[in-house]
Amino acid sequence: MDERLARPWLTHYPDEIPVKIEYEEKPLQSYLADAARETPDKSALHFMGTEMTFAEVYDSALRFASGLRGLGVKKGDRVAIMLANTPQSVISYYGTLLTGAVVVQTNPLYVERELEHQMIDSGAKVMICLDLVYPRVANVLKKTKLEHVIVTGIKDYLPFPKNLIYPFIQKKNTGIKVDITYNEKTHPFTRVLKENEPVETEVSVNPKEDLALLQYTGGTTGVAKGVMLTHHNLVANTTQALRWMHKIDHGNEVILCALPFFHVYGMTVGMNFSIMDRSKMVIMPRFNTTQILKAIQKQRVSIFPGAPTMYIGLINDPDVNKYDLSSVEVCISGSAPLPVEVQQRFEKLTGGKLSEGFGLTEASPVTHFNLMWGKRPSGSIGLPWPDTDAAVINGETGEQAEAGEIGELIVRGPQVMKGYWNRPEETKAVFQDGWLLTGDMGYMDEEGYFYIVDRKKDMIIAGGFNIYPREVEEVLYEHEAIKEAVVIGVPDPYRGETVKAFVVLKEGMELSEKELNEYCRKNLSAYKSPKQFEFRNELPKTMVGKVLRRALVDEEKRKREQEKEPQVQGK
Structure with missing residues (x-):
């Protein structure tokens, strides 16, 4: 297929978007280190009134890395992060990478049976979790290889007097009183940072071979599988995103991070995008339309990655017209099909551009996207990103489908996973001659725009x-x-x-x-x-x-x- 593969989508690329990109051969965490050294006093994040510079985030990540080493974490070990969007989730993520360990993103909504499976399958050695979910973690500890749990709370990074008031609000809203006994296996996050020094320790990392992340996904069998994403996979996909948004003011954007970081989409287009671009992320621990509208207005948010449900919620908020949303320039929609009406209403409301893309966990996750400033056919998932090939194959013949003919979408590119963790047979099943079978049914039109019509999977x-x-x-x-x-x-x-x-x-x-x-x-x-x-x-x-x-x-x-x-x- 390689020799006959047509790439009609390349004719739609504006001059500012390269067909090929030279990716830096370095680990993901080095981008935080570079930002801290070169722009130390620049604001890296805002969280409910708290601001942290790149130097402060890096200092905390280094202290956290030292703390992990003190707990026995070494290169290749797995460290689970079960947090909502908070400064701690950024610090834990990059701190883990600084040790050479592999991040295991864990959904805080998981019940015990889901949590137990993921911890056993990944073999995670340390877990960082919110105080609210600690009881669930404690109940599965003995069934897993977890040796240590580091516990934190929303209040840990709130400014005074919010940090004093929040525990009472939390108890009122959840009915849960947080009461944790700390010991040699259970540690408070704040103490880990306080008791360790910000030591820069050199760890040898091969970006194309060494894992940065185990991101769990399901499959047609329903069994959650760990997708092995390398440093190169994540660096490539984040770089592709930055080059695709060619009109943004690099280094001076304000990015709303309401998509959860434990989801690969929010992690790439929110957290990693912000760090690599050295722009400020506005971190939201949960999606609340009023809080989001206030944040956009007050922080002058310019980039808003989200899911259609978020945009639907905002345009239908009864008070939406009371807020100034004119700062919004770019909205990146993914995770589900974007209704045309929602796109049009949100663009009219903000004056910014809202475009839809497509991806899957196995591709870090983005493979396709509509142009932000260019032709955007209704219902299309857009064009393949730089260095990304895509094709549609006929399910019966295995041959490449004609334009307009429905078949299975297959992709390949630098963002495509190394494979499934400890599942060689399932890895083999989703790769065909170097191409990843997405399991999604769709077609490419004569101009090179792709469309998804159904899912081969029952997801x-x-x-x-x-x-x-x-x-x-x-x-x-x-x-x-x-x-x-x-x-x-x-x-x-x-x-x-x-x-x-x-x-x-x-x-x-x-x-x-x-x-x-x-x-x-x-x-x-x-x-x-x-x-x-x-x-x-x-x-x-x-x-x-x-x-x-x-x-x-x-x-x-x-x-x-x-x-x-x-x-x-x-x-």
Whole structure:
């Protein structure tokens, strides 16, 4: 395919975007070190009233790295970070890399069973977590290889008097009183920094071979897999992002970081983008429309990476017109399809540009993006990034599809993963002659713009989060009253998709929707829990007994179409 591969998308590149990029052969953490040395007094981050310079962030990262070494962490060890967006998440991330260890990003919403699997699979040695989630971490400690836990709280980086008031607000909002006993295995984050010196220790890193990150994702089997991303993968994808945004004022932007850093999208286009560009990140620990609008106005945010649900929430906020959003210049939308109406309304509201892209965890994550200042066809995921090849292959012949012909999207480039952690067979299954099989069905038009039409996988994307039906179904099957269960994604005006569960009960058993909802919320993260339930006597199946998930998807589609049809009134 290489010899015959056409790249019509290159004709759309403006002169400012290079076709090929010379990537620096150095580890990701070196960009923070360079910024601290060359622009030490420049503001690196803002967090709820607290400002930190690049020198201060680097100093803290060095102290944290010294602390990790004191706990026995060495090159190649895995260090889990289970934090919301806070200064601590930036410090922990870069501090871990400074030791030569591998970051394992962990979702703070994980329940114990999810957390246990990830810790066992990664073999993480140290965990950094929020005080609010510590009880969950403590409950799985003995089942994993975790030797130390470092605990922090939102209040640790709040300015006076917010740091005194916040614990009371936290208890009121969550009902949780944080009470942690510190010992030789459980350490307060602030003490780790205070008791260690900011020592620069040279660690030999091979950017193209050494891992920087294990980012967990699911698959058609529902088993979470660790995607192995090297320093080169992450440096390349962040560099591609910077070159794509060719009109921005490099080094002087203000970037809203509301996308979670524990998600590879927020990590690359938010945190790493800001550090590499030496621009200020405005860190938001959670998405609240009022707080976001205030932050944009007060901090004069110019770049806003987000998910469609965020933009939908903002344009529908009843007070949105009370805020000055004119500072917004560039909005990078990903994680789910961006409705055209949302794009148009948000651009009118801010005067900035909102464009949609595409990626997957296995590609660090971005492979395609629409031009920010150029042609943006409706519904397109855009053009492949510099040094990124993309093609569509016919599922039956394996040959490259013609323009407009639907097939599976395949990609290759410097941002594509090394493979899956300890899963050579699954790694082999997703690579074909150097190309990564995305599992997404789409097509390329004659001009080189790509479109996604369906997913080969059964994955559900709700509010930017990937949800794998098998994982939810396994939890449902563990309920004593359930005989059969199947999960599908159904359209949701806010989240893009939401989870619907079809359930068949065992004979003689009873189970209410309320009871089932409570059970799911206890055993699954909130975003994975089904929002709709339907009890049935039987499920559609093939002759060999396999549940026809597609039949239920089509059935739901027909229902929606019927609901839209005008009703004829009888005389």
